[in-house]
Each structure stands twice: as C-alpha cells, then as structure tokens.
Ligand SMILES: NC(=O)C1=CN([C@@H]2O[C@H](COP(=O)(O)OP(=O)(O)OC[C@H]3O[C@@H](n4cnc5c(N)ncnc54)[C@H](OP(=O)(O)O)[C@@H]3O)[C@@H](O)[C@H]2O)C=CC1
C-alpha cells in the first residue's frame with residue numbers, strides 16, 4: 261500500500277487525484293492540505309473531492325498532512341512550493357511536484373531539496389507530452405534554424421501562469437535540439453511594430469478560454485512547408501494518473517531530482 265498526501269487538495273488537480281486514489285487498489289490517502297484561510301480547511305478530503313467521505317481531514321499544516329505519508333504530491337501554486345519542500349525535507353518525505361509557473365528560486369529550491377529527498381518534477385505528467393518532448397528534441401536537431409519554431413498553447417480560463425510549464429519545457433527541448441540557450445532565443449507573444457522575426461527565435465503564444473484542459477503545438481515553419489507536433493489532453497485524469505504513477509515509482513528511489521522520462525524508464 262502506498263500512503264499519499266495531497267498538497268493542494270481543494271484545487272482541480274487535487275480533487276481529481278483524491279478521486280483516483282479513492283478508486284485505486286494499493287493507494288491510500290493519508291493527508292491533504294489547503295491554503296491557510298481556505299474554506300476547505302477541516303473538511304473531509306473525500307467529501308471535498310466528491311467521492312464520499314474518506315476519514316481524512318484537510319489541514320493547513322503540511323507537516324501534519326505528510327506525517328504518515330510514503331510520498332506527497334504537490335499541485336498548488338508557486339508561492340506554496342518553498343514551504344512544501346521545507347516540510348517534505350524535514351520529514352524525509354519523497355515528493356512529486358506538478359505545480360508550474362515556478363521561477364529560478366523555486367527551481368533552485370527543488371534542486372537543493374533533491375540533495376536529501378527523492379523528487380519528481382514534471383510540468384506535464386501525461387505520457388503523451390513526455391514522448392512529445394523527445395520528438396521535439398529530435399525534430400529541432402534535424403531541422404536547421406531556417407525552420408522557425410513557434411509554440412502555441414491553449415488552456416482554460418482559470419489558468420494563472422503563461423506560457424504554460426509544458427510550453428516552456430517544449431521550448432527547452434527545441435533549444436537543446438539546436439544546441440542553444442532558451443533564455444537567449446525566447447520571444448513571448450507579439451504586438452505592435454515588432455520588426456521581422458529574428459533568426460533562431462523560439463516563439464511562445466498562450467491562448468486562454470473556456471474549459472480547455474491543455475493543448476500544445478510545436479510548429480517548425482520553413483519555406484514551402486511546415487511541421488506541427490500537437491498534444492491535446494482531454495481530461496485532467498491524464499495528468500493525475502501520471503502523477504500517481506510517479507508517486508508509486510518514487511517511493512523506491514534514492515534522493516535526487518527525477519522527471520517523467522525516469523518514471524517511464526525512457527532514459528538510455
Ligand atoms: N504537471 C502537470 O501535469 C500539471 C500541472 N498543473 C499545474 O498544477 C497547479 C495546480 O493546477 P490546478 O489544480 O488546475 O489549479 P487550482 O487553482 O485549481 O488549484 C491549486 C490549489 O492550490 C491551493 N493552494 C494555494 N496555496 C496553497 C498552500 N499554501 N497550501 C495548499 N494549497 C494551496 C489553491 O487554493 P486557493 O484556490 O484557495 O488559492 C487551490 O485550491 C498549477 O500550477 C498548474 O499549472 C495542472 C495540471 C497538470
């Protein structure tokens with residue numbers, strides 16, 4: 261039995277994860293957190309998620325939520341990440357992180373915590389996007405920079421960060437395939453008298469609307485042809501199933517920072 265604590269239990273992903281844990285064999289929900297001041301504090305986590313009471317109270321204390329957990333799963337907001345990492349490190353609790361919009365300090369905090377506990381971080385836990393990242397790296401290394409790279413992502417109206425973490429990760433794959441630095445080539449959105457497109461730019465466009473779960477296209481536009489690699493998620497369960505797979509896998513790993521390629525055994 262893998263005992264799991266969900267950090268961010270009141271969110272769209274948190275509730276999806278709780279429902280899947282409740283329905284799964286071999287998984288047990290033992291803790292759940294909400295933002296301090298949240299109406300969800302003190303509620304039964306299963307009732308909150310809409311799958312019936314699970315006898316697990318939502319708390320604002322990360323330490324209490326992870327006390328008896330084999331692994332924590334974090335789908336919160338960037339502002340919560342450092343505190344969650346500190347609590348996981350203090351409790352020696354492995355953690356799967358799905359939160360996006362993390363800045364350089366947050367990223368450094370993950371690296372630092374990974375020196376003492378095992379951590380999986382992925383901007384997208386779907387198997388399809390994990391494969392897409394490989395395809396994009398391959399395409400970018402095969403095509404010269406006359407093929408302009410543009411990344412277009414679409415998400416629901418509630419999403420708070422842009423471009424998506426997945427879009428940034430795909431941009432990183434283009435940069436790696438080309439052997440360049442993303443921070444030197446990235447162009448975010450366009451407006452006004454922009455001038456001609458700089459050679460080698462990696463463009464990002466973010467669309468927001470309705471209930472779109474998450475769609476990403478990487479376009480390589482050349483003269484006379486273009487290649488488009490697209491992934492469309494139709495359900496949040498796709499991400500949640502991947503995160504649960506990562507959680508099961510992580511409990512057997514030594515301290516270190518891992519991603520979905522490690523979880524899926526795709527590393528050469
Ligand atoms: N890696 C992946 O595969 C995926 C990543 N994501 C990412 O996961 C994150 C969450 O997405 P989603 O569930 O849609 O967003 P939501 O806004 O629905 O959920 C985030 C939840 O975290 C809560 N929260 C904020 N601060 C804390 C805290 N300190 N402790 C506990 N809970 C806290 C929020 O509470 P409140 O609303 O009260 O502020 C909210 O309930 C986003 O960064 C998103 O981009 C999403 C899908 C897939």
Ligand SMILES: O=C(O)C1=N[C@H](C(=O)O)C[C@H](O)C1
Nearest residue numbers: 360383384419424425426474
């Ligand atoms: O906020 C979301 O919903 C999603 N966020 C992740 C991201 O920023 O890439 C993954 C997925 O696209 C859904």
